Amino acid sequence: MKVLLLYPKYPDTFWSYKHALSFIHKKASLPPLGLLTVSSMLPEVWEKKLVDLNVRELKDEDIENADMIMISAMIVQKDSVKEIVERVKDFDKLIVAGGPLFTSQYGEFPDIDCFVLNEGEITIPMFLHDLEKGDMKRIYKSDRRPDITKTPVPEWKLIKQKDYASMAIQVSRGCPFSCDFCDIIVMNGRVPRYKTPSQVITELDSLYYSGWRSAVFIVDDNFIGNRKKVKEILVEISKWMEQHNRPFCLSTEASITLADDIELVNLLKASNFSGVFVGIETPDEESLKECGKHQNTGKDLKEKVKLLQRNGLEVKGGFIIGFDTDNMHSFQKMIDFIQESGIVTAMVGLLHALPKTELYRRLLKDGRILSQATGNNTDSTLNFIPVIDKDTLVFGYNRVLHTIYSPKNYYRRLITYLDEYKEFAKGSKINLMIKIKAITKAVWIMGLSEKGRTHFWNMIFWTLFHKPELISEAITQSVYGYHYRRVMLNKAIS
Ligand code: SF4
Numbered sequence: 001m002k003v004l005l006l007y008p009k010y011p012d013t014f015w016s017y018k019h020a021l022s023f024i025h026k027k028a029s030l031p032p033l034g035l036l037t038v039s040s041m042l043p044e045v046w047e048k049k050l051v052d053l054n055v056r057e058l059k060d061e062d063i064e065n066a067d068m069i070m071i072s073a074m075i076v077q078k079d080s081v082k083e084i085v086e087r088v089k090d091f092d093k094l095i096v097a098g099g100p101l102f103t104s105q106y107g108e109f110p111d112i113d114c115f116v117l118n119e120g121e122i123t124i125p126m127f128l129h130d131l132e133k134g135d136m137k138r139i140y141k142s143d144r145r146p147d148i149t150k151t152p153v154p155e156w157k158l159i160k161q162k163d164y165a166s167m168a169i170q171v172s173r174g175c176p177f178s179c180d181f182c183d184i185i186v187m188n189g190r191v192p193r194y195k196t197p198s199q200v201i202t203e204l205d206s207l208y209y210s211g212w213r214s215a216v217f218i219v220d221d222n223f224i225g226n227r228k229k230v231k232e233i234l235v236e237i238s239k240w241m242e243q244h245n246r247p248f249c250l251s252t253e254a255s256i257t258l259a260d261d262i263e264l265v266n267l268l269k270a271s272n273f274s275g276v277f278v279g280i281e282t283p284d285e286e287s288l289k290e291c292g293k294h295q296n297t298g299k300d301l302k303e304k305v306k307l308l309q310r311n312g313l314e315v316k317g318g319f320i321i322g323f324d325t326d327n328m329h330s331f332q333k334m335i336d337f338i339q340e341s342g343i344v345t346a347m348v349g350l351l352h353a354l355p356k357t358e359l360y361r362r363l364l365k366d367g368r369i370l371s372q373a374t375g376n377n378t379d380s381t382l383n384f385i386p387v388i389d390k391d392t393l394v395f396g397y398n399r400v401l402h403t404i405y406s407p408k409n410y411y412r413r414l415i416t417y418l419d420e421y422k423e424f425a426k427g428s429k430i431n432l433m434i435k436i437k438a439i440t441k442a443v444w445i446m447g448l449s450e451k452g453r454t455h456f457w458n459m460i461f462w463t464l465f466h467k468p469e470l471i472s473e474a475i476t477q478s479v480y481g482y483h484y485r486r487v488m489l490n491k492a493i494s
Contacts, residue, residue, distance in 0.1 A: 004066035005039055005158070007032035007052040008073050008080035012487055014347050014378050016054075017165065020483035023438040026165040027055040033168040033219060034099060034120075035072045036154035041124045050158040053080060063091045071112075072099035075354070075375025085111050096127070100187060104355040105372065106139065115139045118187075119173075121146035145189050148173060149196050153206045166215035167248075169203045171195055171233060175222035177255060179279070180292045180358035181320070181351060184221040192225030197236040204240055208247055218252035223276075224264060225255075231267055238270035246426040251275035251314075257295050259304035265311050274425035275314040278305070283337035284330060287323040292358070305341045309417060312424030314473075317343040320377075321397045322351030324387045331396040335403050342417035344477050345484070346404055349377030350397055353384045378488060401488045407452020410481045411459040417477070418463055418470050435472070442475050446482060 010016045010028075017029040032052050039048050049066070051058050063069065069088050073081045078101055088095060089111045097109065098116040106115045114136055116127045123140040130136050154169075161167065172195070173188040195203075207216065224230050241248075250273045258264060258276065268276075280301060281293055288297045305315045319334060338346045352373040353360040363369050368385040378401075386393050403409055446456045456478060463474040 001043070001045075001068060002047045002066050003042065003049070003068045003070055004062055005032075005035045005048060005050040006058065006069060006071045006084060007035055007050070007054065008071065008077040008084055009053040010077060011079065011376060013076065013376050014484065014487055016487070017480075017483055019486040020479045021165060023441050023479045024165060024434050025437070027163045028052065029165045030168045030217060030219075031159050031161075031164050032072065033154060033170065035070070036156065036158060037151065037170075038070070038072065038098070038120050038124065039155040039158055040152035041120060043128070048155070048158060052159065052163075053084075055160075055163040058084070058087070063088050063093065066093055068094040068096060071095070071097045073097070073101040074099060075101050075104065075373065077101060078105075078375065081109070085109060098123070100183070101375075103141075103187065104183070113138070115141075117141040118143070119146050121148065121151055145174070145191070145193060148193050149199060151195065151199075153203055156206060156210045161210065161212055166217045167207050167212050168217045168219050169200070169207070170219050171200055171223060172220045172225060172230070175225050175255075177222070177295055178292050178358070179281075180362070181354065183354040183357050186354075186356045188221055192222070192229070194226060194229045194233065197233045200233050201236055201240055204237070204248070208244060213247045214249070216248040216250050218250060220252055223252040223254045224258050224261075227261060227264060231264060234264075234267035234271050238267060238272075241270070241272045246272045248272065249274045249425050251277070253277040253279075255295055256280065256299070256301065256304050259307045260299075265308065265313070269312055269424050272425045273313060274423075275316060276308065277316040277318065278308075280305075280317040280337075280343070281320045282323065282326075282330070283333055284323075284325065286325040287330070290323050290325050291320075302337065302341045305343060306420050309342065309420040310422055312422055314345075314417070314421065315341075315343055316345040317341070317347065319346055319348040320351050321348065321400065322382065322386055322393055326388065326393075328388075328392075328396075331400050334400055338404050339409060339413050340416070342413055342420055344410070344414050344417050345480060347378070348397070348400055348404070350380065350382055350394070351384075351386075352377045405481070405484050405488050407450070407455045407481075407485075410485075411452075411455040411478075414459050414474065414477050414481070415462050418467050418474060421470065421473070423470060423473065438479065439475055442479050442482075446478050450482070 012018050035050060051062055095112045096114045096116060097112045102115050103117045116123045118141050122142040122144050126140045172192050174192040175185055176190055176192060254276050256278050282288060285297055308315050353363050353369060354373050363384045371383045373383045374381055380394055382390060447453055463471050
């Protein structure tokens with residue numbers, strides 16, 4: 001069997017990092033980890049080829065040479081999936097699909113022959129068993145949560161690692177919290193399941209021996225969902241990092257409760273973590289209670305962020321506008337929080353009611369759902385009727401984006417962050433030659449051509465004078481800022 005694994009294109013969003021990647025000659029930020037793992041679950045004798053449409057084009061001969069096309073996608077890749085299916089259906093190949101998009105919306109894809117849904121460790125063997133017997137069903141699904149200690153190492157050889165800014169691994173699935181807008185707990189459950197420490201080390205080894213020496217993102221829903229287990233794993237990672245001269249800069253996603261546990265923070269430091277994405281959502285206590293984000297209430301969120309920054313973790317923050325308790329003051333409150341906390345990368349999105357979430361159920365019951373979510377919560381669309389006037393909400397949202405991503409506020413925020421931040425992680429996120437070229441291009445664009453260059457130079461001179469050791473971090477963050485301005489401001493204005 002010859003199988004073609006297809007990964008659809010991402011739109012130009014906050015997460016695509018498209019405009020920043022051009023500085024470092026990379027084509028995509030992360031590889032398609034799900035498909036690489038699925039590939040390892042397929043029979044060894046199958047011939048496998050992977051085309052990630054984010055790094056190269058799909059050629060007719062790729063399709064002609066395959067017996068089966070396998071597509072994996074998230075909701076945000078829906079448009080690209082539709083284009084792919086339209087194209088490949090004329091080739092009369094077996095089309096099989098899986099991943100979050102299809103798990104929630106498979107009914108929208110009549111031209112796909114078979115859906116292998118939910119977690120692949122359960123449904124892929126079911127599919128393979130029936131395929132071999134010549135009795136393939138249209139849909140394979142299961143509510144069972146697999147033990148991921150048996151999940152194989154991703155098949156790295158199917159990609160060119162140099163196309164990507166970072167590699168990715170998964171250590172756990174699931175999150176113990178119950179934020180009502182979150183579809184992760186719908187897909188992966190509320191009991192975190194972890195790989196074993198030795199399994200995680202095997203995955204790091206696999207990347208190390210494939211030649212990779214750069215950033216590695218741990219794609220977990222909430223890396224610290226079970227603190228006891230994650231500490232056991234981190235003890236092993238920290239030893240491995242020491243033995244291998246810290247070849248990877250790690251980052252992940254975690255709840256703000258990380259800042260309550262200094263032992264855990266120290267273990268992250270020892271394991272060469274340089275950053276963490278945290279769902280802050282809103283500085284407003286009432287809105288946090290409304291969405292069930294109780295783990296963020298009753299604490300000084302700004303101080304928690306700064307504690308992480310002082311311990312060498314750049315905090316990227318997720319923020320949401322559009323809760324029922326939001327009001328006319330919420331916009332300025334959010335701007336002030338983001339500026340004062342020094343969260344340089346603040347991913348501010350409009351609330352989206354994702355299928356099967358508690359939020360979706362509540363809004364559906366109240367007759368407030370308007371359409372399916374696009375999966376891109378920064379495109380200024382709403383799929384439900386908000387409490388405050390829709391135009392006021394979208395206008396206020398756009399004002400937040402314009403304010404925080406204006407060069408003046410972005411570089412001011414960057415200074416606030418650099419002032420607090422201490423760098424502990426060793427090893428470069430990118431190689432030296434690429435770094436030099438990126439710096440030259442950054443200076444040319446942000447320092448000489450772009451509007452707001454005075455603010456760029458103010459920030460650069462501040463860094464050289466106060467924290468010269470962070471000049472590389474200052475330029476990296478400036479490049480991200482360029483990407484955010486291109487993506488967010490253009491979309492918000494239109
Ligand atoms: S903490 Fe994050 S992953 Fe966990 S339920 Fe809330 S939004 Fe979802």
